[in-house]
Amino acid sequence: MNEANIGELIELLGRWATGRGPLYLLLAARLRDLIDDGLLPPDTALPPDRVLARRLAVARGTVVAAYDLLQQEARVVRRRGSGTRVAAADLPATRAANEVGSNPLLSHILHPPDGVTLLTCAAPDEPPPLLAEAFRQAVSLLPERDLGYHPAGHPALRAAVAAYYTGRDLPTDPSQIMVTTGAQQAITLLTGLLVNPGDVVQTESPTYPGALEVFRHAAAVIRPRLEPGERPALMYAIPTASNPAGTIMDTATRRRLAAAATEHDVPLIDDEVCAELCFSGSAPPPLASFTSGEQIITIASLSKLVWGGLRVGWIRAAAPLVSRLARLRAVHDLGGDVLSQLAAASVLSRLPEVRQARVEALRHRHDHLLSRLRARLPSWEVFPALGGQTVWARLPRGDADTFAQVALRHGVAIPPGRSFDPQGGHADHLRLHFLFPPEELTAAIDALAQAWAAYDGARHPATRHTLIV
Structure with missing residues (x-):
């Protein structure tokens, strides 16, 4: 990369260092955006560590750490002797x-x-027969007049999900439910609202890689174990039918985890996407059942229980947080597909079956x-x-x-x-x-x-x- 190209990259980086958190995370986050948006196309050569560090007036270690992080995410390729380049968008299957x-x-x-x-x-590729029936029923329930914009979710599905949790001995009001386009969007929205660059997110290890991708994209520092004196901005756990191991957290550990989140006032995402797939019977109580605080945020979806193509999930949280999430979601897509939400409400009514x-x-x-x-x-x-x-x-x-x-x-x-x-x-x-x-x-x-x-x-x-x- 010549001096003119380096100058163009510096302009593209803009005010990359104005956020909160370690400089290498801020630099990696801005480079990630440029790569994902196509402004740095595949095979683009990036400046050598020392050169970019000098132009940005930072330590060389900052650039090295940013490049290394992007390499772990498959966004750049670093080879001794040939420098750092933006990775190909479609990698050959034989590449190590x-x-x-x-x-x-x-x-x-x-x-x-x-x-x-x-x-x-790991998602079912066989839509069950009752799904077609649920959509036929949903068509009959379409209102004659309705804008169809429901950022927090269609009222019928919000009520159905609230009733579902109430039936699991977790009293829930529809105002505490936000419908999302699957649980992946739930994690993304919550991360966007609660996590800033450089914040610590505590997870289990191993855990769901889709969540790790979201946290990395937010330039968070991900820790399975906290450093002394460290306080996370968010915790994420899969206590029931975990991904990847299929384990189920015992009741005593659930109580301790919920108590820790409440005591330290840290938001905790309880990922229940596979909770209804316990081999021994009904799902254990959600983590929110073990505390009266509002720190526990429960997410779930129908993608694993029914079909991956039914892109309907939800968040159960304190009503004020749901309102904030709905405002954030409205910026992106004004709400999900109404027909799918009505079909999901029908599926929930036949959940035991x-x-x-x-x-x-x-x-x-x-x-x-x-x-x-x-x-x-x-x-x-x-x-x-x-x-x-x-x-x-x-x-x-x-x-x-x-x-x-x-x-x-x-x-x-x-x-x-x-x-x-x-x-x-x-x-x-x-x-x-x-x-x-x-x-x-x-x-x-x-x-x-x-x-x-x-x-x-x-x-x-x-x-x-x-x-x-």
Whole structure:
């Protein structure tokens, strides 16, 4: 990059350092925006560390840390001798994952590879028959006159979700409910309202990578464990049917977690997206049931219980927070699709029926997956799930990132463990979902067994990738 191009980049960066938080996070956030908006196209050369640091009047370490963070997010590629460049938008399947640190869960949604069995995205791909019936009923309920703009959600669905929580012994008023376009939007809106660049967000490890992407995009510092004296701006947990491991938090731990959020006055997101998929029966109480404070924010959706294409989720929170979120949401899209919300209200009225059919199928497929793994990959350590849609597995040797590349060449896409770790650990783990019918799961495990036989893990010791945040 010549001096003229560096000058153009400085102009594009603008007032990048005027936010709150560490300078490297602020610089990474602005570069991220420029890359995502296409103002820095793929393969654009970025200035050397020392040059950009001098032009920005910051320490070289600030630029190095910003570049390293963007490399972990797969937005730039750094190679010794050839500098730092904006990463290609569509990465070749054979490129080693540890070169760019890409998130396969998102990349396989944006650019699904042909002829590959996707064990990456854990969402049902079979809309249940009752969904079509729910939409037919929704059409009959469309009002004769209604603008259709409901930033906080259609009143019928807000009332239905409030009744759902009240039925779980968590009294809820419709004013405490905000409807969202899935739980991912719920996390994004809450982060946008509650988190500033440089703020600390505390999460579990491993945890849902979609949430980690949101927190990183907000230039937050993500911590599984807080440093001495550190106070998070937000906490995020999946206590019921967790992603990726399918675990269920015990009651005593739920009480302690809720009490800690209340005592320290820290907002805590309780992600209940898979809460209705517990194999043993009804979902445990939400974290908000264990405190009278307003710090607990519950989010959920119908994407895992019903179908990923039914983009309806919600937030349960204090009414004043819901009002603030609705104002923020109105800036983006004025509210969600009314027909889908009316259909979702119909589905909620038949929740026991939906849950029973879904859980029975998942439990059967879970047991089948574990049986095939024991038969074909006995050296893998697989942790049975108590609910949800996924299991967590540990390889006996090698690196899950590298093995994922071998598996891809055998026709199966799997997400390596570091995608679920806010600090890039769990490099010897991977997640497997059990959403496919038994015969498809069998074929997928057979292919993984062939890939494992072809993979020489002894040459690839597990790499502990560590993010700066």
